[in-house]
Each structure stands twice: as C-alpha cells, then as structure tokens.
Amino acid sequence: MRHVRGVCDVTLSAAWGGREGAMTDSRDISPLWYQRSFGALYPLVYAHRSPEAAAGEARFAAEAVGLGAGDRVLDLCCGAGRHAAHLLARTRRVTGLDWSPELLAAARAGLGGVAALVRGDMRALPFGGVFDVVFNFFTSFGYFADDAENARAAGEMARVLRPGGRLFLDHIGAAWAAARLVPRSERGQDGLRIVEERWLDGGDPPARVNKVTTVWRDDACLGRFPESVRLYTPETLGAVLSGAGLAVERMFGDYGDLPPGPDAPRLVFVCRKGG
Numbered sequence: 111m112r113h114v115r116g117v118c119d120v121t122l123s124a125a126w127g128g129r130e131g132a133m134t135d136s137r138d139i140s141p142l143w144y145q146r147s148f149g150a151l152y153p154l155v156y157a158h159r160s161p162e163a164a165a166g167e168a169r170f171a172a173e174a175v176g177l178g179a180g181d182r183v184l185d186l187c188c189g190a191g192r193h194a195a196h197l198l199a200r201t202r203r204v205t206g207l208d209w210s211p212e213l214l215a216a217a218r219a220g221l222g223g224v225a226a227l228v229r230g231d232m233r234a235l236p237f238g239g240v241f242d243v244v245f246n247f248f249t250s251f252g253y254f255a256d257d258a259e260n261a262r263a264a265g266e267m268a269r270v271l272r273p274g275g276r277l278f279l280d281h282i283g284a285a286w287a288a289a290r291l292v293p294r295s296e297r298g299q300d301g302l303r304i305v306e307e308r309w310l311d312g313g314d315p316p317a318r319v320n321k322v323t324t325v326w327r328d329d330a331c332l333g334r335f336p337e338s339v340r341l342y343t344p345e346t347l348g349a350v351l352s353g354a355g356l357a358v359e360r361m362f363g364d365y366g367d368l369p370p371g372p373d374a375p376r377l378v379f380v381c382r383k384g385g
Contacts (some may be wrong), residue, residue, distance in 0.1 A: 127273050137309065139320060139336040141255040147335040148210035151325050153190055155304055161192070167280075168196035170365040171245055174380050175276040177201060180244035184270060185225075185233055187250030191217030197245070207235065232263045237270045244271060246279045252340030260340055264354040268359070273385025277356055283363065284341035285372035287319050302327055316341055344370045347377060356381035 114133050171193075175185070181201050185194045188206030190213050197204050204225040208214050214227050221227070230236050233254075254260050267277055288310060295306050303326040310316035319341055324334040342350070347356050358381050363374025370377055 137320070137322075139322075139338050143336045143338055144209065144253045147337060148189070148208075149212050149335070150332075151323075151333045152210070152213065153216060153337060154300070154302065155323050155325065157299065159192065161195075163194045164192040167247065167365050168193045171247070171278045171280070172197065172200050174360065174362075174378075175243050177243055182237075182240060184237070184241045186222050186235075186244055186246045186267065187248075188217060188227070189213045189248075189250075191221045191225065193229075193245065193247050195221060198224055205237075205241075207232070233259060233266060235266045235270050239270055239272050239275075241270050242272060242275050244275070244277045247278070248280060249282045249339055251279060251281055252342065253338070254340070255338075255382045257340070261350055261353060264350050264356070266353040268356050268383055271383040273383060275383045277351070277381040277383070279347075279351070279381070280365075281342060281347060281377040281379075282319065282339065283370070283372075283374045283377050284315055284319075284343055287341065288316050289372070293321070302332070310341075315343065325373045343376060344377060346380065349380060351381050356383055 141383060165358045177197070177200050179201055180203070182203040182291045183197055183201055184207065185191075185197060185204060185206040187208070188194050188208050191206055194204050194217065198221070202224070206214075206217055206225050206227045207230050209215070209229065209231060211229060214229055217225070217227050228236065246267065251263065252260055254263070271277065291308055293308055297304050305324045305326070307322045309320050311318040313322060317340065318338055320336065320338045322334060322336045325332045344361060351358060358379055360380040361370045362376065362378040364367065364376045365378070368374050
C-alpha cells in the first residue's frame with residue numbers, strides 16, 4: 111500500500127513530542143499524548159461500542175453506588191456522553207467533564223442540553239465538594255506518566271465529593287490485558303481500515319499498556335493517535351484511592367458478579383468518601 115505522507119507523518123507528530131519525523135517510531139509516545147488523541151478520529155475508531163453496552167454499564171454502575179433520583183452526579187472524562195445519556199434516566203442532575211472539545215461537542219449534540227458539560231483537567235476540577243457520586247468509566251484514569259499526577263487526579267475525585275459521597279471507577283484488568291495482548295490488528299469499519307499496534311512497558315507486572323491507532327481510507331492515511339495507560343493491580347489501585355481519602359467498599363472484575371483477579375477483564379471499584 112502506498113504511504114501518503116502528510117497527516118500521519120507531520121500533523122499529528124505533536125502527540126509524539128512535536129518533532130518532524132517523530133511518527134517513524136510508533137513507540138515514542140509523548141507524556142502529553144492525551145492532549146491531542148481524543149479528537150475527531152477517536153469516535154470513528156470506537157464507533158463499535160454500542161449504546162446497548164453503555165446502557166448496561168450505566169445501569170450496573172448506578173445500582174452499585176445506590177444512585178438516587180436527586181443525586182448530583184459527575185461523569186468524569188465523559189467523552190461523547192455514552193454513559194451520561196443513561197445516567198440521566200435516573201437523575202437529571204448530571205455534569206459531564208472532559209478535556210476534548212470534539213468529544214464535548216458530540217456530547218452536546220447527543221444529550222440535547224440536558225446535562226451540564228464542562229471542559230477541564232481531571233487534576234484540577236473546577237468544582238467544590240458538591241457531588242453525591244463521581245463516575246469514571248472505561249479506563250479514563252492512569253493517563254499520566256508521573257504516578258503523582260495520577261494520585262492528584264484521584265485526590266480531585268475525592269475532593270469534589272460530598273462527605274459520604276461515592277466513587278465508581280472502572281479500569282482495565284492488568285493481568286487480563288497482559289495475557290491477551292494482541293501486538294497488531296487490522297479491521298474494517300465504515301469504509302475505513304483501522305490498524306492498531308499494542309505493547310507493554312515496565313517489567314512483570316507491566317506498568318503501562320500502550321496503543322497506536324492508524325486510520326486509512328483507501329491508500330490515504332487520515333491520521334494516527336497514541337494511547338498510554340497505567341496498569342494497576344487491585345492492591346495498587348486500592349492504595350491510590352485510599353491515599354486520596356476514599357474507603358474501598360466493593361470491587362468487581364467486570365460489569366457483573368466476577369471478582370477481581372487474573373481472569374477479570376475489568377477492575378471496578380466502588381468507594382466512599384469519609385465524613
């Protein structure tokens with residue numbers, strides 16, 4: 111296949127540190143990858159995630175935290191509002207926060223102005239302690255290369271909760287991800303060819319899982335974006351949340367009855383803020 115130089119080599123090179131030609135080494139991911147990777151291509155790549163799955167996940171999460179009709183909710187890293195749309199069926203007091211202007215625009219279009227949507231950084235949330243529940247779905251934690259920054263994000267989740275407020279956090283299962291890692295895959299979707307390359311960093315157990323996605327239409331490269339997420343065991347993530355002042359009440363290995371462990375695809379925490 112002919113490689114069309116342009117978008118894939120230069121335009122998105124900022125996600126690899128802003129260097130000309132940086133795209134030639136797909137494993138050289140900038141620590142600031144998250145600032146640019148959740149753009150227009152992201153919802154195209156993940157379009158296979160169904161509304162039905164989001165509805166089931168939101169229902170499970172709402173029941174796990176005992177979400178009430180009057181509860182004030184923060185959907186942290188809300189993306190295009192897949193889960194917020196279903197949380198709104200239980201409480202009309204939903205706020206979504208995300209860094210991506212493109213995903214927030216999609217959320218506004220999809221939610222019709224019902225939820226309050228805010229652009230912001232999860233390490234410095236623009237709220238006081240006003241929320242009854244914070245939801246953090248779909249491995250939207252552990253983005254930062256510095257563990258202190260991830261701990262800071264956990265501290266912000268705790269800070270914006272009222273005393274007695276609950277956190278629902280869903281992360282990827284580290285052992286499951288490491289055992290089932292596919293180094294390279296290709297798939298067709300809506301006239302696009304999507305190539306995904308994956309690798310682990312940091313020994314045994316691995317510290318991070320990384321992915322670079324390249325999107326093609328015919329022989330033209332539309333763009334490439336990286337993702338890199340910190341991996342946690344139940345013990346290490348529990349320690350981060352406890353250090354933020356959150357008491358771990360329940361853990362799950364999926365959106366069901368599976369306990370956390372090496373065969374669990376997810377690492378789901380339900381926590382409560384003291385006071």
